[in-house]
Amino acid sequence: MRLIRGATAVLVALTVGCAGLPAKHSPVQLTRSAPLEGLELQAGGSWPVQEWWKRYQDSTLDELIVLGEANSPTLATAHARYDTARQSVRLAAAESGAHLEASTDADRQRLSDNGVFPPRLLGFTWYDQFDLGLQASYTFDWWGKQRDAVEAAVDQAHAAQADRSAAALMLASSIADTYFGWQADQNRLALAREKESAVGAQGKVAAARVRADLDSADELSNSDLALAAVREQIAALEGSAKLRVVALAALVGRPIADLPLLSAKALPTLRGTLPDDVKIDLIARRGDIAASRWRVEAAEKSLASARAEFFPDITVNALLGFSSIDMAKLLEYGSRVPQITGAIHLPIFDGGRLKARYGAAQAAIDSAVASYQDTVIGAARDVAAQATMLAQVEAQRTQRARQVAAALRLKDAAAARVRQEVSDSRSELMAIASWIDQRDALMQLDAAALSADIALQRALGGGYESPQKLANSSSTTATP
DSSP states (O other): OOHHHHHHHHHHHHHHTTTOOOOOOOOOOOEEEEEEEESOEEEEEEOOOOTGGGOOOHHHHHHHHHHHHHHHHHHHHHHHHHHHHHHHHHHHHSSSSSEEEEEEEEEEEETTSSSSOOOHTTSSSSSEEEEEEEEEEEHHHHHHHSHHHHHHHHHHHHHHHHHHHHHHHHHHHHHHHHHHHHHHHHHHHHHHHHHHHHHHHHHHHHHHHHTTTTSSSSHHHHHHHHHHHHHHHHHHHHHHHHHHHHHHHHHSOGGGHHHHOOHHHHHHOOOOOOOTTHHHHHHHHHHHHHHHHHHHHHHHHHHHHHHHHTEEEEEEEEEEEOOOOOOOGGSSSGGBBEEEEEEEESSOOHHHHHHHHHHHHHHHHHHHHHHHHHHHHHHHHHHHHHHHHHHHHHHHHHHHHHHHHHHHHHHHHHHHHHHTTOOOOOHHHHHHHHHHHHHHHHHHHHHHHHHHHHHHHHHHTOOOOOSOOGGGGGOOOOOO
């Protein structure tokens, strides 16, 4: 009868303890593809490789990116966040499962003359107490609370790892864009100095004609104005190149003196294309999207752990110890003090705190899902913008190349007339200046195309590939 009454009492307590249990959470269904339709850029390309910048075949760029990966403060911060997340996994794992502790105590104490057992009855005033014990405890994870907490910490670590990859990609693309911007400045400087020579020669011709009273003094003013404009452009390009060197030093986290020697080179002329499966696989190819996905899963695991708090906890404690007032007898068989206890934690009057925690966990899922959707849309917008930019620049470049060819023909025709003494050198010098202007405009389009190609490599994930099969699966987090 006592056994029946005890079992009934436990059953009632368990029922009360689980009162107010929230309904089981339905797994989140996330977007499986990026909203990319109607892009003009030609498809049929491949996804970027992990070291995507080597496609430009520039050893100086390779060296700059290696320096950046080793010294960048931004990347160091991402590494630190990842290390912190890994330690959180270890902490969550350590708090679950069995615990084993060893302890030893040695005390010397005086008995009170007015205590329950006065010294005159026991025959001594001072006594020693020696204890040696090994205590073990284990909480049964029947509802999955500890398991879900560990898995949530693991998912957060995965998110931090994906964030680290995204930070490395952003750093590499920024270095590449800044470096090739410097190269573009150098190429444009060479053209500007060519034009300075042509405009200067025009000025000399104008001065000679003014001295010969063939032209008015206004021609000298026009020549000075053109020469000053060219020199202003040279000064602006030189300043831009210096600023880019400063930016490179900041990106790689080293002084300017530690940068590799920069030398002017022709810009690479690679043209990016989109992969055929960009809509489906983009989600698995972007580190920021993968990080958002991991955070959704971590939030779901945290919610499952919060729901398991509504169930009772059962803990078993065991003690294997020795206790003696004589140290010489501490390890004798008669000094043993074994103990085993069981405890049930019933959240009977804790429903308000548990419901608040569960509500916060639900809100965290909503926030993580919204962040994921925003990241996917942002990634699609990024890819679409760079693809459109490349298509636009390519169309402009085709027409600009025709203008360069036409300007070259005009220059050659003017040079032929000068050789035939049909006209003076002014027409040839003006044609040379016009031809240089067209080449400079084409150079700017080449630089814009290269910058857009770098941005496209970044938008496509820069060689990252999530270990999750995001495109073909949805969240299947289980809750108890």
